[in-house]
Amino acid sequence: MSIKQSLLEIKNSLPETVTLVAVSKTKPVSDLEEAYAAGQRIFGENKIQEMTQKWEVMPKDIQWHMIGHVQTNKVKYMAEYVSLIHGVDSLKLLKEINKQAKKYNRVINCLLQMHIAEESTKFGLDLEELNSLVSSDVFKTLENIKVVGLMGMATFTDNQNQVKKEFGTLKEVFSSLQSTKSTNLDVKILSMGMSGDYKIAIDQGSTMVRIGSSIFGSRNYI
Numbered sequence: 001m002s003i004k005q006s007l008l009e010i011k012n013s014l015p016e017t018v019t020l021v022a023v024s025k026t027k028p029v030s031d032l033e034e035a036y037a038a039g040q041r042i043f044g045e046n047k048i049q050e051m052t053q054k055w056e057v058m059p060k061d062i063q064w065h066m067i068g069h070v071q072t073n074k075v076k077y078m079a080e081y082v083s084l085i086h087g088v089d090s091l092k093l094l095k096e097i098n099k100q101a102k103k104y105n106r107v108i109n110c111l112l113q114m115h116i117a118e119e120s121t122k123f124g125l126d127l128e129e130l131n132s133l134v135s136s137d138v139f140k141t142l143e144n145i146k147v148v149g150l151m152g153m154a155t156f157t158d159n160q161n162q163v164k165k166e167f168g169t170l171k172e173v174f175s176s177l178q179s180t181k182s183t184n185l186d187v188k189i190l191s192m193g194m195s196g197d198y199k200i201a202i203d204q205g206s207t208m209v210r211i212g213s214s215i216f217g218s219r220n221y222i
Helices: 003-013 029-037 048-057 072-077 091-103 127-135 160-177 198-203
Strands: 019-023 042-045 063-066 084-088 108-114 145-152 185-191 208-211
Touching: 003 019, 003 029, 029 048, 042 048, 048 063, 048 072, 072 091, 084 091, 084 145, 091 108, 091 145, 108 127, 127 160, 145 160, 160 185, 160 198, 185 208, 198 208
Parallel strands: 019 042, 019 208, 042 063, 063 084, 084 108, 108 145, 145 185
Antiparallel strands: none
Protein backbone atom coordinates (compact mmCIF):
# COMPACT_ATOMS: atom_id res chain seq x y z
CA MET A 1 0.00 0.00 0.00
CA SER A 2 1.31 3.46 -0.87
CA ILE A 3 1.93 6.19 1.70
CA LYS A 4 -1.09 8.06 0.35
CA GLN A 5 -3.35 5.02 0.65
CA SER A 6 -2.15 4.19 4.17
CA LEU A 7 -2.52 7.79 5.30
CA LEU A 8 -6.04 8.21 3.94
CA GLU A 9 -7.13 4.88 5.39
CA ILE A 10 -5.98 5.92 8.87
CA LYS A 11 -7.41 9.44 8.55
CA ASN A 12 -10.79 8.06 7.52
CA SER A 13 -10.80 5.76 10.57
CA LEU A 14 -10.16 8.56 13.08
CA PRO A 15 -12.94 10.48 14.82
CA GLU A 16 -13.17 14.15 13.85
CA THR A 17 -12.06 15.06 17.37
CA VAL A 18 -8.67 13.33 16.93
CA THR A 19 -5.67 15.01 15.24
CA LEU A 20 -3.18 12.88 13.31
CA VAL A 21 0.53 13.55 13.67
CA ALA A 22 2.38 11.71 10.88
CA VAL A 23 5.61 10.55 12.50
CA SER A 24 8.19 11.03 9.77
CA LYS A 25 11.42 10.55 11.74
CA THR A 26 14.22 8.89 9.71
CA LYS A 27 12.10 9.15 6.55
CA PRO A 28 13.35 10.96 3.41
CA VAL A 29 11.78 14.23 2.26
CA SER A 30 10.26 12.39 -0.72
CA ASP A 31 8.10 10.34 1.68
CA LEU A 32 6.94 13.49 3.44
CA GLU A 33 6.15 15.11 0.10
CA GLU A 34 3.93 12.15 -0.80
CA ALA A 35 2.06 12.51 2.51
CA TYR A 36 1.85 16.29 2.00
CA ALA A 37 0.37 15.78 -1.48
CA ALA A 38 -2.27 13.56 0.15
CA GLY A 39 -3.25 16.42 2.45
CA GLN A 40 -1.17 15.81 5.59
CA ARG A 41 0.06 19.03 7.23
CA ILE A 42 1.28 17.87 10.67
CA PHE A 43 4.54 15.95 10.93
CA GLY A 44 6.34 14.64 14.00
CA GLU A 45 10.11 14.31 14.34
CA ASN A 46 12.27 13.17 17.25
CA LYS A 47 15.59 14.80 16.31
CA ILE A 48 15.77 18.57 16.11
CA GLN A 49 18.55 18.65 13.50
CA GLU A 50 16.66 16.34 11.15
CA MET A 51 13.41 18.25 11.67
CA THR A 52 15.14 21.56 10.93
CA GLN A 53 16.63 20.22 7.71
CA LYS A 54 13.17 19.12 6.58
CA TRP A 55 11.56 22.41 7.65
CA GLU A 56 14.05 24.30 5.48
CA VAL A 57 13.04 22.47 2.29
CA MET A 58 9.37 21.65 2.85
CA PRO A 59 6.35 23.97 2.33
CA LYS A 60 5.85 26.50 5.09
CA ASP A 61 2.22 25.65 5.90
CA ILE A 62 3.38 22.49 7.70
CA GLN A 63 3.09 22.22 11.47
CA TRP A 64 6.23 20.61 12.90
CA HIS A 65 5.86 18.69 16.14
CA MET A 66 8.88 17.71 18.22
CA ILE A 67 7.90 14.36 19.71
CA GLY A 68 11.24 13.12 21.04
CA HIS A 69 13.13 13.85 24.23
CA VAL A 70 14.44 17.42 24.09
CA GLN A 71 17.86 18.54 25.28
CA THR A 72 17.88 22.14 26.51
CA ASN A 73 20.92 23.07 24.39
CA LYS A 74 19.07 22.11 21.19
CA VAL A 75 15.91 24.18 21.73
CA LYS A 76 17.37 27.23 19.97
CA TYR A 77 17.51 25.38 16.64
CA MET A 78 13.72 24.87 16.44
CA ALA A 79 12.43 27.91 18.34
CA GLU A 80 11.81 29.85 15.12
CA TYR A 81 9.31 27.42 13.65
CA VAL A 82 8.23 24.50 15.88
CA SER A 83 4.43 24.32 16.37
CA LEU A 84 4.19 21.95 19.33
CA ILE A 85 6.74 20.32 21.64
CA HIS A 86 5.32 17.06 23.02
CA GLY A 87 7.94 15.84 25.47
CA VAL A 88 8.41 18.62 28.04
CA ASP A 89 9.31 16.99 31.33
CA SER A 90 10.90 19.70 33.48
CA LEU A 91 10.61 23.34 34.50
CA LYS A 92 14.21 23.80 33.37
CA LEU A 93 13.23 22.83 29.81
CA LEU A 94 10.16 25.06 29.86
CA LYS A 95 12.32 28.00 30.94
CA GLU A 96 14.70 27.39 28.03
CA ILE A 97 11.84 27.10 25.51
CA ASN A 98 10.45 30.36 26.90
CA LYS A 99 13.85 32.05 26.58
CA GLN A 100 14.33 30.96 22.96
CA ALA A 101 10.72 31.72 21.96
CA LYS A 102 11.14 35.26 23.24
CA LYS A 103 13.96 35.85 20.74
CA TYR A 104 11.48 35.29 17.91
CA ASN A 105 8.59 37.07 19.66
CA ARG A 106 6.68 33.78 19.68
CA VAL A 107 4.59 31.80 22.14
CA ILE A 108 5.50 28.13 21.73
CA ASN A 109 2.87 25.52 22.57
CA CYS A 110 4.02 22.64 24.77
CA LEU A 111 2.69 19.39 26.16
CA LEU A 112 3.87 18.15 29.54
CA GLN A 113 4.98 14.54 29.33
CA MET A 114 3.64 12.24 32.04
CA HIS A 115 5.31 8.97 33.02
CA ILE A 116 2.53 6.39 32.85
CA ALA A 117 4.42 3.26 31.71
CA GLU A 118 6.02 0.59 33.87
CA GLU A 119 9.26 0.92 31.91
CA SER A 120 11.83 3.05 33.71
CA THR A 121 13.37 4.06 30.37
CA LYS A 122 10.41 6.32 29.55
CA PHE A 123 10.71 10.01 30.40
CA GLY A 124 8.03 12.05 32.11
CA LEU A 125 6.64 13.66 35.22
CA ASP A 126 4.74 11.95 38.01
CA LEU A 127 1.57 13.52 39.41
CA GLU A 128 3.35 15.27 42.27
CA GLU A 129 5.94 16.77 39.92
CA LEU A 130 3.21 17.94 37.53
CA ASN A 131 1.26 19.69 40.26
CA SER A 132 4.41 21.25 41.66
CA LEU A 133 5.44 22.54 38.22
CA VAL A 134 2.14 24.17 37.21
CA SER A 135 1.62 25.75 40.64
CA SER A 136 5.12 27.19 40.89
CA ASP A 137 5.69 30.94 40.81
CA VAL A 138 8.36 30.53 38.12
CA PHE A 139 5.95 28.72 35.78
CA LYS A 140 3.45 31.57 36.02
CA THR A 141 6.09 34.08 34.83
CA LEU A 142 6.77 32.25 31.53
CA GLU A 143 4.99 34.40 28.96
CA ASN A 144 6.45 32.85 25.77
CA ILE A 145 5.23 29.30 26.33
CA LYS A 146 1.75 27.87 26.65
CA VAL A 147 1.06 24.43 28.08
CA VAL A 148 -1.81 23.16 25.96
CA GLY A 149 -2.07 19.61 27.26
CA LEU A 150 -0.40 16.35 28.20
CA MET A 151 1.45 13.56 26.43
CA GLY A 152 2.21 10.02 27.54
CA MET A 153 3.41 6.67 26.24
CA ALA A 154 2.03 3.40 27.47
CA THR A 155 4.12 0.35 28.30
CA PHE A 156 5.23 -1.61 25.22
CA THR A 157 3.28 -4.78 25.92
CA ASP A 158 0.69 -7.11 24.40
CA ASN A 159 -1.40 -6.73 27.57
CA GLN A 160 -4.16 -4.48 26.26
CA ASN A 161 -5.75 -4.14 29.70
CA GLN A 162 -2.53 -2.65 31.03
CA VAL A 163 -2.29 -0.21 28.12
CA LYS A 164 -5.95 0.74 28.62
CA LYS A 165 -5.36 1.32 32.33
CA GLU A 166 -2.31 3.52 31.70
CA PHE A 167 -4.10 5.65 29.11
CA GLY A 168 -7.13 5.87 31.42
CA THR A 169 -4.90 7.16 34.22
CA LEU A 170 -3.50 9.85 31.95
CA LYS A 171 -7.01 10.89 30.89
CA GLU A 172 -7.94 11.37 34.56
CA VAL A 173 -4.89 13.59 35.13
CA PHE A 174 -5.72 15.53 31.95
CA SER A 175 -9.31 16.15 33.06
CA SER A 176 -8.11 17.29 36.48
CA LEU A 177 -5.55 19.66 34.98
CA GLN A 178 -8.22 21.32 32.85
CA SER A 179 -9.61 22.98 35.98
CA THR A 180 -6.24 24.54 36.87
CA LYS A 181 -6.11 28.25 36.13
CA SER A 182 -3.03 30.04 34.80
CA THR A 183 -2.49 32.53 31.98
CA ASN A 184 -0.09 30.16 30.22
CA LEU A 185 -2.18 27.04 30.71
CA ASP A 186 -4.88 26.07 28.17
CA VAL A 187 -5.35 22.33 28.49
CA LYS A 188 -7.09 20.91 25.42
CA ILE A 189 -4.72 18.36 23.81
CA LEU A 190 -4.21 14.81 25.09
CA SER A 191 -1.48 13.24 22.95
CA MET A 192 -1.45 9.49 23.46
CA GLY A 193 -1.43 6.56 21.11
CA MET A 194 0.96 5.33 18.41
CA SER A 195 0.72 2.83 15.56
CA GLY A 196 0.34 -0.17 17.87
CA ASP A 197 -2.08 1.24 20.44
CA TYR A 198 -3.81 4.32 19.04
CA LYS A 199 -7.25 2.69 18.90
CA ILE A 200 -7.11 1.96 22.64
CA ALA A 201 -5.85 5.50 23.25
CA ILE A 202 -8.78 7.00 21.34
CA ASP A 203 -11.23 4.88 23.36
CA GLN A 204 -9.63 6.33 26.50
CA GLY A 205 -10.00 9.94 25.36
CA SER A 206 -6.97 10.77 23.23
CA THR A 207 -7.31 13.88 21.05
CA MET A 208 -4.01 13.45 19.19
CA VAL A 209 -2.28 10.31 17.91
CA ARG A 210 1.30 9.92 16.68
CA ILE A 211 1.44 7.38 13.86
CA GLY A 212 4.52 6.54 11.83
CA SER A 213 5.09 2.96 10.72
CA SER A 214 1.43 2.42 9.75
CA ILE A 215 1.81 5.31 7.28
CA PHE A 216 5.43 5.22 6.14
CA GLY A 217 6.41 1.63 6.83
CA SER A 218 9.01 0.49 9.34
CA ARG A 219 11.53 3.00 10.60
CA ASN A 220 14.86 3.54 8.85
CA TYR A 221 17.59 3.07 11.43
CA ILE A 222 20.44 5.45 10.68
